[in-house]
Amino acid sequence: MTRIQLSPADATTLAQDAFTAAGMPAALAASAARALVAAECDGLPSHGLARVPFYAAQMRTGKVVPDAAPRLERDGAVLRVDAGFGLAFAAIDAGASAARDVARELGVAVVCITHSHHFGVAGQAVEPFAREGLVALALSNSPAAMAPWGGNRALYGTNPIAFACPREGAAPLLIDLSLSHVARGKVMLAQKAGEPIPEGWALDAEGRPTTDADAAMAGTMVPAGGAKGAALALMVELLTAGLGGAQFAWQASSLFDDKGPPPDLAHMLLVLDPARFAPGFAERAEAMFAAIEAQDGARLPGVRRFADRATRADTIEIPQALHDTLRSLATT
Amino acid sequence: MTRIQLSPADATTLAQDAFTAAGMPAALAASAARALVAAECDGLPSHGLARVPFYAAQMRTGKVVPDAAPRLERDGAVLRVDAGFGLAFAAIDAGASAARDVARELGVAVVCITHSHHFGVAGQAVEPFAREGLVALALSNSPAAMAPWGGNRALYGTNPIAFACPREGAAPLLIDLSLSHVARGKVMLAQKAGEPIPEGWALDAEGRPTTDADAAMAGTMVPAGGAKGAALALMVELLTAGLGGAQFAWQASSLFDDKGPPPDLAHMLLVLDPARFAPGFAERAEAMFAAIEAQDGARLPGVRRFADRATRADTIEIPQALHDTLRSLATT
DSSP states (O other): OEEEEEEEHHHHHHHHHHHTTTOOOOOHHHHHHHHHHHHHTTTTTTGGGGGGGHHHHHHHSSSOOTTOOOOOEEEEEEEEEETSSSSHHHHHHHHHHHHHHHHHHSEEEEEEEEEEOOOOOHHHHHHHHTTTTTTEEEEOOOSSSSSOOOOOSOOOOOOOOOEEEEEEOOOOOOEEOOOOSHHHHHHHHHHHHOOOOOOTTOOTTTTTOOOHHHHHHHHHOOBTHHHHHHHHHHHHHHIIHHHHHOOGGGGGSSSSSSOOOOOOOEEEEEOOOGGGTTTHHHHHHHHHHHHHSSSSSSTTTHHHHHHHHHSSSSOOEEEHHHHHHHHHHHHH | OOEEEOHHHHHHHHHHHHHHTTTTTTTHHHHHHHHHHHHTTTGGGGGGGGGGGHHHHHHHHSOOTTTOOOOOEHHHEEEEETTSSSSSHHHHHHHHHHHHHHHHHHHHEEEEEEOOOOOOOHHHHHHHHHHTTEEEEEOOOSSSSSSOTOSSSSOBOOOOOOEEEEESSSOEEEEEEBBBBSSSHHHHHHHOOOOOHHHHHHHHTTTTTEOOOOHHHHSSOOOTTHHHHHHHHHHHHHHIIEEEEEEGGGOOOOSSSSSOOOOEEEEEEEOGGGGGSSHHHHHHHHHHOOOOOOOOOOTTTHHHHHHHHHHTOOOOEEEEHHHHHHHHTTTT
């Protein structure tokens, strides 16, 4: 597969132009383009520019409302953000900006973002807080992929959890995981290659373990930690779509076609100001991080992502075919 | 093993008397006794009356400060509770009582309980909120049991996560899990019985998978979901001991002997008022619960615990030897 190199800035312009050509106002398009290019820079192309054609197509059919401006309401320490069935990124930005102030004022802020779309890279939603000295947790639901434990029909998304903790003089501690044992994309790749999948990845449509990729795609993903991951995924559904008034995973439409109603997903951010807790948080956290790094074979969560990012500061690489598609969309 | 039946009320009096005989004021002793008996009623004897002899012994050596009255400070939406190196239960009660009001006022409350002891049954800390219409999440650290992923020395506890969601006309949805794949008690039982353990439960002191129970007890527990459970356990350490100024798992002393300094563990409660989020939360949650219950083989988290509890409303059963010990402690 031929690949093409371009700068993150050029990639951002290209994606932004593709979105504006589909009817999105420039500021919203810039926010979305930045987030998708940031995923490319972090070595997460599944959450990157490959999404642009789907989103542009969805804007043209109204599955994504291209000019939805996020509406923010504050109520105590709660920030409600209505994404208005647009993409998630501007809504996350709006909620995050307000959450900083509320967390500084009251010690904690909870942001509930509803009527939204794909969360993007969950870590992106928490990392900026940690860079300003705040601790942040992010949760999102996503379209149906996992069954309740013991069941066979998908009711929960793979529902990411991200967490960021500030460090002095170093990149934040960054945890970013989804609640399935492995990403569904791995099963898709095996299916395309006509290969079996390892045991423990997926269940068939009857809820039985399977190593057949076709059966797995017709079935459900195994939750991380079995019943425990399924329970946490349910918790995330309730804290996001439940509180937000959005669609649960099993009610949400696909992120990858332009048919049907908006996906209507929801996200939650929890932001804490460590200055409002016991003194010495930074020193204690560093003691923990040093204890982790002292062990051969162990590393701090997030370290690999930041290393990947450093190698892509000037240049990212995308498939030629995707580049052609983006150029075509940008000039439509 | 001979077992003896007694009423929850009599068991509570017995435990309370054992604690007061060790120097604990009556109100604190009552709070601790109630929590331990509630664990027995829920079919969780590992968190029940078997703890009383350890705690009484620790009060006598000062590892538990018997008359530590929790000190509570409010700062915005944050409640800091200093358990003063006493048992956890009165501190949890004090934090929970204040958190209700703060969550009603500001939509969210965060309780940080520090200088504490064993959290007890994590679900107990969240269930009362759900019975009053609030959503609650609880986290605690615990003594070292799990290594960072890829490492071999235990830095994290098995760190419970509990979550409760209100239901109209039914017991709450209750999630209560620890972040190890299985409880360490299962390895201890196998060790006592001289039996091997299944693969995937534990690692030896070099971080290698083992089925030898002795090697497992000298090593670490496998996190639920592998690297993901380890990352979540780290997150819990930072949110509890990190923010609270308590000891991380690897710094905390044993809960099961009367030697050394206090364990100095920490807990966090997050309480949300669904009335401050989108209208219709209860109806949406019920739609999710109905979808779960419609699947053969699936059930709502918490259902089994409440069923167990119903069978023990009038009578619990404890080993004769434990009963003898409690009676002896109560009359010392």
